[in-house]
Amino acid sequence: MKKIKCYNYKIDKNDFVNAGKVSSEIKKNLKKIGFTNRIIRRIAVISYEGEMNIIIHSEGGEIDFEIYEDKIILKINDKGPGIDDVNLAMTEGYSTAPSEIRELGFGAGMGLPNINNCSDNFNITSSKNGTKIESTICLE
């Protein structure tokens, strides 16, 4: 299927000042293009959870956002240090976030499960060189 548009956004580690800016921009772009609010909300949740995980848990990374005729793909990739046990990380409520992060409102251990629930197709792989998430949303 033909790729209609793609965007790339860089995200720095510990960048709490800009936290959420990328997802906000993605959301605005989708509104302009004219997707339904429901689709936009699902993508916004995926992107925001992915963005926050890069900021909180990784050495920095990026989100590639690709629009096709029949689907949208988000690729959320970072530079490490990776997740030791991906199955455990996918468990609702599992979090290694320290208390400073909880004070910021994160660390419920719901981010990865939320990304999974909002995706039609979800794939995660992780090594010490980085975590890669690919999330697909089918367009109705």
Place this chain on the structure above:
Amino acid sequence: MKIRDIKDILKAKIYTGEECYDKQIQGVFASDLMSDVLTTEFFEDKSILVSGLNNPQVIRTAEMLDIDAVLLVRGKVPTEETIAMAKDNEMVLMSTNYNMYNACGILYSKGIKGLSNEKNKVL
């Protein structure tokens, strides 16, 4: 119930969004953890997020879900940055001196029900 009624019964101070006083509210979700909020399906234009979290992330989270009213509890005074972000997103931002439990209890007693995490359902 309208935003203006909520403001009155909770003796809330409004920081942004006075122009939305007449908006009807149908559902509430309360949490200090943003990923908990992000599991929930809100009614567009008709939901309110109650939180003790006083930082810009509460507005960002509301923005992602098209929630357009945020109520801070325990008399939290939002920072300039939080107010500016709420304004940018045309969101109502208000603060009540009641704590989370009492604020929610009062809203519940007035007939506003909680939103459930099961998609699209109101408890």
